[in-house]
Each structure stands twice: as C-alpha cells, then as structure tokens.
Amino acid sequence: MSKILFSExxxxxxxxxxxxxxxxxxxxxxxxxxxVYVELPKIGASLTKGGQxxxxxxxxxxxxxxxxxxxxxxxxxxxxxxxxxxxxxDPLGKAWFFKVKIANENDLSGLKDEAAYNDYIKGx
Amino acid sequence: MExxxxxxxxxxxxALWPVHTSMGGKMVPFAGYDMPVQYDGMGVLKxxxxxxxxxxxxxxxxxxxxxxxxxxxxxxxxxxxxxxxDIVGLEPGKMRYTVLLNDDGGIIDDLMVTRWDARTxxxxxxxxxxxxxxxxxxxxxGSRTKLQYLGDRALLALQGPKAExxxxxxxxxxxxxxxxxxVKTSYKGHEIFLSRSGYTGEDGFEISVPGAFAVxxxxxxLQEPEVKLIGLGxxxxxxxxxxxxxxxxxxDDHSTPIDANLKWVIPKRRREQGGFPGYDKIKKQLDGxxxxxxxxxxxxxxxxxxEKTELFIGDKKxxxxxxxxxxxxxxxxxxxxxxxxxxxxxxxxxxxxxxGVARPCEIVALPFVKTNYKxx
Numbered sequence: 001m002s003k004i005l006f007s008e009x010x011x012x013x014x015x016x017x018x019x020x021x022x023x024x025x026x027x028x029x030x031x032x033x034x035x036v037y038v039e040l041p042k043i044g045a046s047l048t049k050g051g052q053x054x055x056x057x058x059x060x061x062x063x064x065x066x067x068x069x070x071x072x073x074x075x076x077x078x079x080x081x082x083x084x085x086x087x088x089x090d091p092l093g094k095a096w097f098f099k100v101k102i103a104n105e106n107d108l109s110g111l112k113d114e115a116a117y118n119d120y121i122k123g124x
Numbered sequence: 125m126e127x128x129x130x131x132x133x134x135x136x137x138x139a140l141w142p143v144h145t146s147m148g149g150k151m152v153p154f155a156g157y158d159m160p161v162q163y164d165g166m167g168v169l170k171x172x173x174x175x176x177x178x179x180x181x182x183x184x185x186x187x188x189x190x191x192x193x194x195x196x197x198x199x200x201x202x203x204x205x206x207x208x209x210d211i212v213g214l215e216p217g218k219m220r221y222t223v224l225l226n227d228d229g230g231i232i233d234d235l236m237v238t239r240w241d242a243r244t245x246x247x248x249x250x251x252x253x254x255x256x257x258x259x260x261x262x263x264x265x266g267s268r269t270k271l272q273y274l275g276d277r278a279l280l281a282l283q284g285p286k287a288e289x290x291x292x293x294x295x296x297x298x299x300x301x302x303x304x305x306x307v308k309t310s311y312k313g314h315e316i317f318l319s320r321s322g323y324t325g326e327d328g329f330e331i332s333v334p335g336a337f338a339v340x341x342x343x344x345x346l347q348e349p350e351v352k353l354i355g356l357g358x359x360x361x362x363x364x365x366x367x368x369x370x371x372x373x374x375x376d377d378h379s380t381p382i383d384a385n386l387k388w389v390i391p392k393r394r395r396e397q398g399g400f401p402g403y404d405k406i407k408k409q410l411d412g413x414x415x416x417x418x419x420x421x422x423x424x425x426x427x428x429x430x431e432k433t434e435l436f437i438g439d440k441k442x443x444x445x446x447x448x449x450x451x452x453x454x455x456x457x458x459x460x461x462x463x464x465x466x467x468x469x470x471x472x473x474x475x476x477x478x479x480g481v482a483r484p485c486e487i488v489a490l491p492f493v494k495t496n497y498k499x500x
Contacts, residue, residue: 020495032165032168033162033168033357034168034169034170034425036169036428036450037426037427037428037450039427039479055479057427057450058168058426059168059169059172059357059361059449059450060161060168060357060449062428062430081426088239121467
C-alpha cells in the first residue's frame with residue numbers, strides 16, 4: 001500500500017515501506033513550462049526537510065526542488081536527466097526525481113493529502 | 125530588444141489583449157503591459173520551433189511607435205546628433221537599427237528608424253524605454269523636430285520561413301521587398317506600415333496597423349494554417365539564438381556600442397566625423413582601448429547558464445552572463461555575456477560558476493542559429 005502526499009512547494013512524495021518517491025506535481029510542471037534540464041541529488045546524500053534536493057529548469061527559468069522530508073537518498077531517476085521533458089508528460093509517473101529513506105515519519109504530518117492539495121492550488 | 129519593468133501601476137493592455145486571453149495566452153506583466161509569455165497547447169519550445177519552421181505571429185504593440193518630422197529640414201540631421209548611425213543617408217523605404225546614446229556613449233535604448241520621405245522618419249523603440257526615449261528625443265532635438273507618438277497603433281511581427289507566403293496573401297508587394305525595407309500600404313481601407321524586419325533571426329515582417337483594426341486583422345492572419353500566436357518566452361529564446369541584444373540585459377546605459385560588439389552600427393562617416401554623444405570615448409574605443417566585450421557563450425552539457433552567472437578563467441573572474449537559457453533549435457544551452465577584452469576571442473575556454481559548480485563554457489561567434497534574412 002502506498003500513499004501520496006503533497007507539499008506547498010508542489011512536490012509530491014509517494015510513500016511505501018518507509019521510502020518516499022519524490023517528484024513535482026502536475027500543477028508545478030504546468031507553471032514551469034517546458035522542462036529542459038534537471039539536476040538530481042547524489043545517492044547517499046543526506047536531505048533536510050524543506051532543503052534543496054535538486055533543480056528543475058524550464059526554457060524560461062530555474063527552480064529549486066525541495067525535499068518534503070529529511071532522509072538519505074537511496075535511488076535517483078537517471079533516465080530523467082536524459083529526458084527532462086518527462087516532467088511535463090508524466091510528472092507523477094516516469095518523472096520521479098529521487099527516492100529517500102524517510103528519517104522521521106513526523107515529517108509527513110505537515111504535508112497535504114490529495115484533496116487538501118487540490119483545494120490549496122485552487123486558491124492560488 | 126526589451127526589458128521587463130517592475131511597477132505597481134495597473135497593467136496596460138494592447139489592442140490584441142482580448143485575442144491573447146481568448147487563445148489561452150498565459151499573461152504576465154512585461155514593461156507595464158499584461159502580455160502573453162506563452163499559449164496553452166503550445167508552450168515556449170513548440171512556439172519557438174514553429175517560428176523557425178512555419179510562421180509565428182507576435183504582438184509587439186507595447187513597443188513605442190512614433191513619427192519624427194523635421195520643422196524645416198531633414199529630421200535625420202537632428203536625429204544624428206543623438207544616434208551614431210547613418211540616418212541622413214537612409215533612403216526612402218529603408219530602415220536601420222541604431223542606438224540612442226548618452227554623454228558617456230552608453231546606450232539609452234536600441235531602436236529601428238525608417239525613412240518615409242525627406243521630412244519624415246518612423247521610429248520604433250522598446251516598450252520599457254518609450255517614455256524615457258521620447259522625453260530624451262524631445263529634450264535634445266525637440267526644437268528642430270516634431271515627435272508624434274502613435275499610441276493608437278498596434279504592431280504585429282510575422283516571422284519565419286512561411287511569413288512571406290502568408291504576408292503575400294494580404295500584401296502582394298512583399299514579394300518585391302528585401303530585409304530592412306518598408307512600405308506604407310493599406311488593407312481593407314486601413315493604413316498599414318509594413319516592413320521586412322523582425323527580431324528572431326528569421327525572415328519576416330513587422331506590420332503596424334490601426335489599433336481599432338488589430339483584432340480583425342490578427343484573426344484573418346490566424347486563419348492561415350501556417351500562422352500561430354507566439355508569446356514573449358519564445359521571442360526571447362529566438363532572439364538569443366539569433367545573437368540579438370535584449371535592452372536592460374545585454375545592453376544598457378553603461379555599455380557603449382563598442383562594448384556591446386555593435387561596432388557595425390557606426391558607419392565610417394560617423395566614426396570619422398563624430399557629432400554624437402560620447403564620441404570621444406567611443407573614438408578611443410574604436411582606436412583599440414576597449415576593456416570589455418559582448419560575446420556569444422556556449423555552455424558544455426545541458427545545464428542552462430543564465431543571466432548574472434559569473435565567468436572565470438582559473439580563479440580570475442573574467443566576465444558575466446547577460447542572457448542565457450535553452451536554445452530549442454540549438455537543442456542545448458546558449459548564452460551571451462561580457463568578458464574582459466583580452467580574453468574575448470572565439471575558442472576561449474572559461475568556467476561559469478553555477479550553484480557553486482564550475483561549468484565549462486566556450487566563447488563562440490554569434491549567432492547560434494544561421495539567420496534567414498531576405499537580403500537579395
């Protein structure tokens with residue numbers, strides 16, 4: 001059983017067995033426009049909740065990707081670097097950025113479920 | 125040619141604003157106007173490629189169009205006292221890119237000047253600069269000329285390899301026009317100023333139409349299958365690939381035309397005779413004393429290197445990026461910037477410091493994409 005949560009910075013985290021798969025939401029990819037470059041964290045890197053975990057660049061601008069939780073990076077999506085446009089075509093699927101071993105489950109309490117996130121972006 | 129401007133004033137709308145919003149334009153503030161950065165269903169990449177392969181239609185009505193007439197002489201004589209170009213020698217029906225200069229030879233704005241006849245010029249300046257420019261022109265040459273702002277006209281740019289074919293449906297005369305030529309014509313009884321020009325590196329036309337006719341005319345153009353609306357995002361990536369300057373970024377009132385590698389805007393007669401602001405400084409620069417130079421910069425790899433990124437050779441800072449991003453036609457990052465003149469040679473390797481990491485770059489000749497102007 002996996003569950004998905006969202007940050008107010010428009011990252012999602014899909015949680016399964018204590019590991020979170022992180023990417024950006026459909027709302028985020030629409031706001032970014034055509035993504036042409038991504039920078040991923042290194043495997044083994046120690047991330048801090050709310051800290052920078054990567055960079056996503058569209059034709060127009062560069063944006064930072066923040067980690068929704070603290071923890072260690074256990075896997076990165078190397079194919080995304082070769083095909084950054086996946087962020088636009090399949091943000092919640094093939095375009096995941098990295099997997100993080102969640103250090104503290106309490107980090108999840110500040111995140112939104114899908115319904116709350118959808119309400120949140122409606123107000124933006 | 126343009127720069128954004130932050131302001132708290134309500135945003136202005138061009139005559140084509142209703143078209144942008146009804147066609148899915150994603151509207152952003154730009155130079156005091158509410159302008160489309162891209163359109164739903166297209167986006168910057170597709171819009172860019174469409175312009176390079178078909179015909180892109182840009183609303184550039186926010187730019188400042190004005191007629192300059194001479195009180196009792198050719199207004200070009202007066203205008204030459206504030207620009208370094210050859211305007212007196214401009215023949216009727218021809219246009220030229222030039223720059224307004226301050227007393228230090230710095231660029232107040234870049235602009236297009238078209239000669240209609242011996243007493244009349246049309247000038248088109250950047251949106252963000254138009255008030256400043258018109259006040260400057262008025263203060264410097266207002267006693268000898270009359271400047272009439274054409275605030276009620278819209279300006280469209282139709283750009284790309286299919287632009288000629290589309291424009292010829294409306295204006296058969298375009299087939300005889302070459303790059304930087306201009307005619308006054310009409311369509312459905314409306315007076316049109318038509319020129320073979322633009323700012324994308326592609327062949328194309330800039331079409332000045334009465335504001336009240338702009339929506340109807342735009343809708344007619346959009347009925348041609350080759351034509352799609354293109355936003356400011358692609359306008360920026362297109363001009364960057366074409367090696368063209370964006371005012372407020374690649375050129376400003378601190379850069380002279382020599383610094384900006386725009387030496388070609390000053391013809392021989394003006395270099396020898398002067399008679400424009402900052403001539404002493406520019407003359408010295410022409411004689412070899414330059415310190416910085418605008419160059420093309422090609423980053424290695426895929427990471428875009430953007431404006432304000434610093435450039436190094438070893439530990440020494442040698443320059444800074446002034447425009448940078450992703451070039452869809454190049455299919456990779458492209459940039460331009462200023463470097464110390466002693467390293468400003470094609471082939472020089474340098475490092476851009478991006479988020480604390482040195483990224484190798486090389487100085488390259490501009491443009492990044494071969495221009496496609498109709499020169500003969």
